[in-house]
Amino acid sequence: MDSIIKVDGIRKIYKMRKTKEIFVAVDDVSFEVEKGEILGLLGPNGAGKTTTIKTICGLLVPDEGAVTINGFDSVKKRNKALRHISAVLEGNRNLYWRMTVEENLEYFAGNRGMSRKAMKPHIDKLLEQFRLKEKRQELVNKLSRGMQQKLAIAVAMLADTDVILLDEPTLGLDVETGYEVREILRSIAKKEGKTIIISTHDMPVVQDLCERTVIINNGRVIADESVDHLLQLFKTSAYQISLKEPITDEQQEMLKFEFPLHSWKGLDLQVSLEEEQEIYALMDILKRNHTPIETINRTEINFEKVFMQLVKEEAAS
Amino acid sequence: MTTLWNVIRVNTKKEYVEMKRYFANTLSLLLTFYIIFLAMFFGIQVIGDPAEAGANTQFIIVNYIFWYFAMMTLQSIGWTVSDEAMRGTLEQLYMSPMGAWRILLSRLSGMIFIHFLIVILLLFLSMLTTGEWLNLNPAATIPILLLTIASMIGVGFMIAGLSIIFKQISAFLQILQFIIMGLTFVPLSVAPYLIAAPFVKGVDMTRQIMIHNYTLADFSISDYSWLIANAVVYGIIGVSVYLACERYAMKKGLLGHY
Ligand SMILES: Nc1ncnc2c1ncn2[C@@H]1O[C@H](COP(=O)(O)OP(=O)(O)OP(=O)(O)O)[C@@H](O)[C@H]1O
Ligand SMILES: [Mg+2]
Numbered sequence: 075m076d077s078i079i080k081v082d083g084i085r086k087i088y089k090m091r092k093t094k095e096i097f098v099a100v101d102d103v104s105f106e107v108e109k110g111e112i113l114g115l116l117g118p119n120g121a122g123k124t125t126t127i128k129t130i131c132g133l134l135v136p137d138e139g140a141v142t143i144n145g146f147d148s149v150k151k152r153n154k155a156l157r158h159i160s161a162v163l164e165g166n167r168n169l170y171w172r173m174t175v176e177e178n179l180e181y182f183a184g185n186r187g188m189s190r191k192a193m194k195p196h197i198d199k200l201l202e203q204f205r206l207k208e209k210r211q212e213l214v215n216k217l218s219r220g221m222q223q224k225l226a227i228a229v230a231m232l233a234d235t236d237v238i239l240l241d242e243p244t245l246g247l248d249v250e251t252g253y254e255v256r257e258i259l260r261s262i263a264k265k266e267g268k269t270i271i272i273s274t275h276d277m278p279v280v281q282d283l284c285e286r287t288v289i290i291n292n293g294r295v296i297a298d299e300s301v302d303h304l305l306q307l308f309k310t311s312a313y314q315i316s317l318k319e320p321i322t323d324e325q326q327e328m329l330k331f332e333f334p335l336h337s338w339k340g341l342d343l344q345v346s347l348e349e350e351q352e353i354y355a356l357m358d359i360l361k362r363n364h365t366p367i368e369t370i371n372r373t374e375i376n377f378e379k380v381f382m383q384l385v386k387e388e389a390a391s
Numbered sequence: 392m393t394t395l396w397n398v399i400r401v402n403t404k405k406e407y408v409e410m411k412r413y414f415a416n417t418l419s420l421l422l423t424f425y426i427i428f429l430a431m432f433f434g435i436q437v438i439g440d441p442a443e444a445g446a447n448t449q450f451i452i453v454n455y456i457f458w459y460f461a462m463m464t465l466q467s468i469g470w471t472v473s474d475e476a477m478r479g480t481l482e483q484l485y486m487s488p489m490g491a492w493r494i495l496l497s498r499l500s501g502m503i504f505i506h507f508l509i510v511i512l513l514l515f516l517s518m519l520t521t522g523e524w525l526n527l528n529p530a531a532t533i534p535i536l537l538l539t540i541a542s543m544i545g546v547g548f549m550i551a552g553l554s555i556i557f558k559q560i561s562a563f564l565q566i567l568q569f570i571i572m573g574l575t576f577v578p579l580s581v582a583p584y585l586i587a588a589p590f591v592k593g594v595d596m597t598r599q600i601m602i603h604n605y606t607l608a609d610f611s612i613s614d615y616s617w618l619i620a621n622a623v624v625y626g627i628i629g630v631s632v633y634l635a636c637e638r639y640a641m642k643k644g645l646l647g648h649y
Binding site: 088089125134135156160163167168169170171173177184185187188229 | 409
């Protein structure tokens with residue numbers, strides 16, 4: 075398979091200006107993205123998602139490692155690499171708020187060297203596709219948050235590049251607009267065959283759109299798996315056991331020892347087991363004091379849970 | 392080449408659109424300019440030697456116009472860069488495969504073009520108010536102006552570069568007004584060493600034309616050499632400083648607002 079993006083062992087260190095402390099934001103991150111793939115770059119706050127995205131864009135020079143886009147080094151062959159990518163880095167903050175929708179589109183198109191004639195059909199099509207046609211002459215600061223976000227994505231689409239990078243495209247959107255943006259992204263990916271990297275901590279976005287996800291935490295890759303596979307992996311082992319009475323301290327101690335990653339929601343115990351057989355060990359602990367059990371369920375797994383689990387495991391190890 | 396032209400076109404248009412949208416702002420700036428000018432003009436009438444009032448007025452007009460022109464352009468580029476870094480649009484400019492320096496060059500040309508038109512308007516307004524008519528002689532002033540502008544663009548690039556790195560550039564930009572005032576008001580005959588400073592030689596030669604009716608033939612080879620050297624050296628230094636700042640900013644992650 076053809077990888078269009080290769081991230082190879084990048085490391086980025088920030089030096090705090092005032093305290094002179096150094097901070098490793100991204101540490102030996104490697105992954106590849108194939109043509110036409112939608113990759114979710116997932117991680118908690120401060121994990122290094124934005125740093126990774128900006129390094130791919132060539133806006134940040136990595137201290138170690140390199141990124142190539144279609145074979146072009148993102149630093150040494152920056153302008154060539156940039157012909158293949160566009161990005162929505164800060165959503166609505168990537169726009170000129172004191173210019174109209176159309177002026178923004180024209181400005182950014184022109185900045186990539188497009189002539190007025192060449193950009194016209196492009197802009198018309200995007201306004202149509204993003205349902206911004208009636209807002210054409212509207213100043214950006216008069217638009218709703220969701221429309222601004224859509225416009226920012228439209229601006230990135232203008233260049234018609236093979237790759238689009240989106241940093242937190244649904245951040246700060248209400249459910250409905252978040253959904254609309256998701257639909258737009260889906261249609262772009264499916265219809266236009268673009269390669270897309272979405273950084274987010276919005277799980278439904280990943281579960282819904284991405285085929286594969288790279289999860290980073292504390293600047294390191296902790297998983298690089300297809301979304302389906304990840305879900306499968308956790309499906310066999312997630313249990314929710316509802317108890318009628320609380321367990322004793324002694325039981326709790328044992329639980330902690332054998333299943334360090336369990337969690338409680340009231341009387342509901344949530345555990346994930348590495349092997350099916352472990353359920354017997356769990357039952358042993360519970361039976362010890364004849365704790366009455368109400369129900370045992372395989373937990374409905376969704377991506378959010380998988381993600382939290384991975385981050386927890388990483389923190390525990 | 393046509394692609395670069397497109398970049399210049401949209402950036403000039405953007406300057407124009409923003410100026411139009413902030414028409415009240417633009418107008419009040421021009422008004423302030425005019426009022427300060429009037430104050431200077433009447434000051435000369437009151438305290439100056441009446442025999443030299445005419446020459447002094449002409450001197451003030453030329454200097455003041457240049458000061459305004461240089462200040463507007465150089466401050467604009469500084470404000471623009473630091474403002475856009477804060478808002479989040481600067482990074483988007485750096486995503487253009489044209490290279491950010493071309494975009495900045497286009498911004499600068501756009502600003503210069505628009506402020507130049509305004510300055511001409513102000514020039515006529517000042518001459519009309521004072522009744523002192525300068526020798527405009529465009530055939531002589533335009534080539535000199537172009538070289539002066541080249542050196543101004545160099546300084547503009549330096550300011551753009553520094554604005555990326557030092558986000559709190561406003562204090563510096565305030566001081567810059569006075570530095571530019573020094574560069575445009577002090578004649579070379581008073582401070583000959585200023586010949587090495589940006590755009591001073593160009594301003595001086597323009598003064599000779601406008602006030603003392605020089606023509607291009609009246610300047611010496613040495614005059615032209617200084618003028619050209621000034622444009623080339625500041626142009627090169629400016630772009631190099633800018634590119635160094637850009638590289639530094641990409642290493643340290645300073646393009647955004649972090
Ligand atoms: N320019 C910078 N200077 C200093 N530290 C920085 C800079 N940019 C990011 N950091 C730090 O590096 C770490 C990683 O930041 P990054 O923005 O990449 O994380 P993120 O995964 O995008 O987080 P979020 O979900 O909050 O956007 C953070 O702890 C952040 O404080
Ligand atoms: Mg981020």
